[in-house]
Amino acid sequence: MPPPTAPFDPATADATATAAALARRDISALELCDVAIARIELRDVAINAVVVRDFERARDQARAADAALAAGERRPLLGVPMTVKESFNVAGLPTTWGFEHARDLRPDEDAVAVARLKAAGAVILGKTNVPVALSDWQSVNPVYGRSSHPLDPKRTPGGSSGGAAAALAAGMVTLELGSDIGGSIRVPAHFCGVFGHKPSHDLLPARGHDFPGFPSGAPSPVAVIGPLARSARDLDLALGVLAGPDLDEATAYRLDLPPPRFDRIGAARVLVLTEHPVARTAGEISAAVQTSADDLARAGARVHDGAALLPDLAKLHRVYQAALQTLMTRGMPQLTAPVISAHEWLGLLDVRARLRAQCRALFEAWDLVLMPAFGTVAFEHVDEPVWGKRVLPIDGHDTPYGDQIAWAGLASFVGLPATVAPLATSRAGLPIGVQIVGPQGGDRTTIAAAGWLQTLRH
Numbered sequence: 001m002p003p004p005t006a007p008f009d010p011a012t013a014d015a016t017a018t019a020a021a022l023a024r025r026d027i028s029a030l031e032l033c034d035v036a037i038a039r040i041e042l043r044d045v046a047i048n049a050v051v052v053r054d055f056e057r058a059r060d061q062a063r064a065a066d067a068a069l070a071a072g073e074r075r076p077l078l079g080v081p082m083t084v085k086e087s088f089n090v091a092g093l094p095t096t097w098g099f100e101h102a103r104d105l106r107p108d109e110d111a112v113a114v115a116r117l118k119a120a121g122a123v124i125l126g127k128t129n130v131p132v133a134l135s136d137w138q139s140v141n142p143v144y145g146r147s148s149h150p151l152d153p154k155r156t157p158g159g160s161s162g163g164a165a166a167a168l169a170a171g172m173v174t175l176e177l178g179s180d181i182g183g184s185i186r187v188p189a190h191f192c193g194v195f196g197h198k199p200s201h202d203l204l205p206a207r208g209h210d211f212p213g214f215p216s217g218a219p220s221p222v223a224v225i226g227p228l229a230r231s232a233r234d235l236d237l238a239l240g241v242l243a244g245p246d247l248d249e250a251t252a253y254r255l256d257l258p259p260p261r262f263d264r265i266g267a268a269r270v271l272v273l274t275e276h277p278v279a280r281t282a283g284e285i286s287a288a289v290q291t292s293a294d295d296l297a298r299a300g301a302r303v304h305d306g307a308a309l310l311p312d313l314a315k316l317h318r319v320y321q322a323a324l325q326t327l328m329t330r331g332m333p334q335l336t337a338p339v340i341s342a343h344e345w346l347g348l349l350d351v352r353a354r355l356r357a358q359c360r361a362l363f364e365a366w367d368l369v370l371m372p373a374f375g376t377v378a379f380e381h382v383d384e385p386v387w388g389k390r391v392l393p394i395d396g397h398d399t400p401y402g403d404q405i406a407w408a409g410l411a412s413f414v415g416l417p418a419t420v421a422p423l424a425t426s427r428a429g430l431p432i433g434v435q436i437v438g439p440q441g442g443d444r445t446t447i448a449a450a451g452w453l454q455t456l457r458h
Helices: 015-024 029-043 055-070 112-119 162-169 186-192 232-242 247-251 283-298 313-328 342-365 401-414 443-457
Strands: 050-053 081-085 123-128 175-180 195-198 224-229 269-272 302-305 368-372 391-394 397-400 418-425 431-437
Touching: 015 029, 015 055, 015 232, 029 055, 029 081, 029 123, 050 162, 055 123, 081 112, 081 162, 112 123, 112 175, 112 232, 123 162, 162 175, 162 186, 162 224, 175 232, 186 195, 186 401, 186 418, 186 431, 195 232, 195 443, 224 232, 232 418, 232 443, 269 283, 283 302, 283 368, 283 418, 283 431, 283 443, 313 342, 313 401, 342 401, 368 401, 368 443, 391 401, 397 401, 401 431, 418 443, 431 443
Parallel strands: 081 123, 081 175, 269 302, 269 368
Antiparallel strands: 050 123, 175 224, 195 224, 195 418, 368 431, 391 397, 418 431
């Protein structure tokens, strides 16, 4: 006789289990929506994660989901409540990116990703907090104030998808939509102990995730959008909803993402990187990555120290930093950055193309690179406004704050998929995530590896 199925608990269930419970009619979408709203109203007082609330329209969406479920409809997220990062356009809600001057800007059309989530049946409860211009590993701005870590209000939940990760970690929602150019999905996931996926470049359309007041323009060669979730399988579920071509490309191309490269983690070929030549890394972070590598080796995976086999990480960091500085200061005259010529910009893209070719060759021989997402656990709030003056204490050393962006560089600059899985806890009781980088288009490989790794740790 099979063991009895555990009763559905909305406080702990992931989005996949929630969608299944709704389809079985174990709970109504409206009941679930009200439970989520109550959790936000109770738990967000000290965290300040869900800063734009759209509860009445969410209840209307939930009622429509219940009618669809009663009629026999089945969609991937039908009736599942969630939130999205404040920087995504949601028709009728403010999109400020944390800028005071954008407080009253309310787009009249959903971002493509939001529209796809709604088409899949998701109930959008509201939007989560960000730093100004999405350009910090803290989530604080003059419009909505500061978000705090769910486990320690003195610490940051990360950024720029910090409110997103905090809402997930605090049990307010089961799924979130974020964005990432310098670790903005991966760092909050690592800090808060949730799953996050930075997709292969251009896999998910970013139209409607635009600098406030500016229409969609030329796509960024580095920035992406992607999901945060309670489980690896939820990342895969969200990827299936969100991925695929947009506009002109959609008339000629269809997405056919390959399955994971292996059907068990013991068949994987894994490079391990615990230190970076540019960014100091805390010993307990390096140890957590090494422990995960040891788990893989015990499961039968082929594991190798990856430092000598990867591209020159110091050089990659310099080029990535130059490109990032240009991209992040575009349209922001208040920020000072070196002006580069069009030829210099094309030169950066040439280096990127060569690095992509090098990584293609690398991932013919190997399946995954295991590495930290950031050099520390969630740190205490830093109020110094000038990045160049900020420091992070790491194992007794004061280190430059901005150096930590190096851990995002390989996946971001080359355009590779990277999944963060929560796999350890620090001596202070804070989460530690491990970043899993894979080949271009290998998103399901890194997501599957994240799920298998977590299984090994439990």
